[in-house]
Amino acid sequence: MTAIIALAVTATLVLLVWWLIRPSGLVERWGRLRLLSKRIWIEDALKYIHTCEYERRDVDRDGLADALEISGAKADHLSEMLEGQELITRRNGVLHLTEAGRDYAVKVVRAHRVWERYLADETGQHEANWHREAHRREHSLTNEQVDRLAAGLGNPAYDPHGDPIPTAEGELPPHSGQPVTSLKPGDWAVVVHVEDEPEPLYEQLLAAGMRPGVEVQLLEASESRVRISTRDGEQSFAPGVAGLLAVQSLAGKPGEGAQGEPLANLLPGEKGLVLAISTTCRKHERRRLMDLGILPGTVLEAVMRSPSGDPTAYRVRGALIALRTEQSRWIYISRQVQEAA
Numbered sequence: 001m002t003a004i005i006a007l008a009v010t011a012t013l014v015l016l017v018w019w020l021i022r023p024s025g026l027v028e029r030w031g032r033l034r035l036l037s038k039r040i041w042i043e044d045a046l047k048y049i050h051t052c053e054y055e056r057r058d059v060d061r062d063g064l065a066d067a068l069e070i071s072g073a074k075a076d077h078l079s080e081m082l083e084g085q086e087l088i089t090r091r092n093g094v095l096h097l098t099e100a101g102r103d104y105a106v107k108v109v110r111a112h113r114v115w116e117r118y119l120a121d122e123t124g125q126h127e128a129n130w131h132r133e134a135h136r137r138e139h140s141l142t143n144e145q146v147d148r149l150a151a152g153l154g155n156p157a158y159d160p161h162g163d164p165i166p167t168a169e170g171e172l173p174p175h176s177g178q179p180v181t182s183l184k185p186g187d188w189a190v191v192v193h194v195e196d197e198p199e200p201l202y203e204q205l206l207a208a209g210m211r212p213g214v215e216v217q218l219l220e221a222s223e224s225r226v227r228i229s230t231r232d233g234e235q236s237f238a239p240g241v242a243g244l245l246a247v248q249s250l251a252g253k254p255g256e257g258a259q260g261e262p263l264a265n266l267l268p269g270e271k272g273l274v275l276a277i278s279t280t281c282r283k284h285e286r287r288r289l290m291d292l293g294i295l296p297g298t299v300l301e302a303v304m305r306s307p308s309g310d311p312t313a314y315r316v317r318g319a320l321i322a323l324r325t326e327q328s329r330w331i332y333i334s335r336q337v338q339e340a341a
Contacts, residue, residue, distance in 0.1 A: 040139050043108045044068055045078055046087060049095050049185075050105035054172070058094045103170060110166040111146045112138040113159035118149055120160035120282050125210075130202050131159065131196040162193035162246070177246030181226060181239065183218040187311035189247035190215050201241045208235045209329055210245060211280040214243060232262050232329055260332035263314075264325050266302040272333030274298045277335070281330035293317045 039113035048067045052059040059067075065075035079095065082088040087101035097105060115134040121124050124135065141149075147168050150156070158164055166172045177192040191214045196202045209232050210216075219227040219234065229237045260275040274296050277289060293316050294300070301315040311322040322333075 005257055006114070010057065041068070041078055042082065042085075042087070043104075043139055044084060045063075046101055046105035047108050047112070048098065049088065049097055050102065052110060053097060053102075060093050060095065064095065069114070090329055105168045106166045106172065107143060107146075108138055109172075110150075110168075111141045113163055113165040114146050114150045114153070114156075116159045117153055117156050117162070117165065121153060121156075122284060124284050127160065128199075128206055131199070133203075158212070161196050162191070177248055180216065180218060180223045180228065180242055180245040180247045183221075183247070183249065184216055185220060186216060188217050188250040191245055192248050193246035195244035195246075201244055204237070204241050205244060208232075208237070211233075213278070214279045215250065216245075216247065231260075231332065232264070260334055261332040262329045263302075263323070263333050264312075264328040265298060266300070268302050268304050268312075268334070270335070271301045272335055274300060275332045275334055278330040278332065285327065289327070289331065292321050293319070300331075301332065 013211050045064060045068060048064065049059050052063070061072060061075050061079060064079065065072050068078075070078070079088065079090065082089065082101070086098055087104060089096050089098060099305070112134045115137050116130045119130045119133060120127065134149065150165070150168070155167075156165055162177075164173045180191075183189055191210060194202065194205055194210055194212060202237065209230060214230055217229040219229055221227075221239075221242075223239065226237050226239055228237070228242070263272060263274075266272050274294060276296060277286060277294070281289065298316060303313040303320060305312045305316050309325075311324045313320050313322050314328075
């Protein structure tokens with residue numbers, strides 16, 4: 001009996017060792033995970049340094065540690081590793097990309113922004129998730145996969161946040177736009193970029209409808225608040241939140257507010273004539289609205305709102321549809337239904 005037990009134990013141990021070291025076994029998978037984790041740290045660091053250089057900001061060891069949410073000691077180790085691979089240099093404590101490091105970083109940036117463009121144009125994912133999902137995928141996409149994806153999207157020049165997408169050759173236009181707070185009260189401008197980090201601040205801007213292509217008018221900028229007027233009405237932000245918006249001046253041109261108002265403004269029983277669908281409503285959502293019959297010249301009637309106030313039921317071409325407030329803000333209408341008809 002003792003011999004049988006010993007034999008069984010030995011067989012179990014042999015089986016366990018084989019399971020650990022076999023191809024695709026635990027040891028191999030653990031090794032792959034360690035290599036992947038190491039590569040992610042490297043790529044995240046290179047991408048951050050590239051962003052700082054692109055925006056003409058210096059980055060040091062402490063800045064890298066804060067950006068990657070790691071300790072100073074780990075940031076030192078990571079910097080030494082990048083130097084050893086000749087991807088960065090350090091001069092007076094400031095980190096600089098080498099030519100090889102810049103080429104590597106640009107490829108990661110291109111993968112990230114192309115994937116965000118894909119999520120925005122071809123899927124129904126909420127925009128608050130685009131950055132997180134793109135960050136997950138950027139490390140696994142090959143250059144060939146990114147090029148095919150970009151070609152299928154028509155080789156877009158910008159991601160949905162307004163950041164330029166590097167070309168396959170690594171070309172990247174210079175940083176553009178100015179802080180919205182640099183405008184004078186009364187000036188009109190168009191949003192060209194919405195910074196998507198920190199995520200909680202970005203989500204505040206999303207909730208307020210701040211997206212590339214939206215026309216805004218600066219009403220007030222003080223140390224305590226920034227007030228902005230849009231087609232959807234007035235918005236007020238803390239300066240730190242407003243600082244995530246980059247705009248281009250419209251040199252006094254009236255904003256979109258003169259071209260209608262959002263459908264969301266209609267109360268039950270009121271009607272509106274569709275004038276346009278906002279350019280910030282992208283392919284997937286735009287197709288859905290058009291499939292519902294929401295086209296310029298269509299009359300919509302607000303019928304009722306849910307007890308929570310969202311969604312609202314509208315009558316369009318004899319049928320009832322439900323739209324969330326977020327969706328109805330994309331649809332611009334005129335209340336002059338009879339005259340327009």
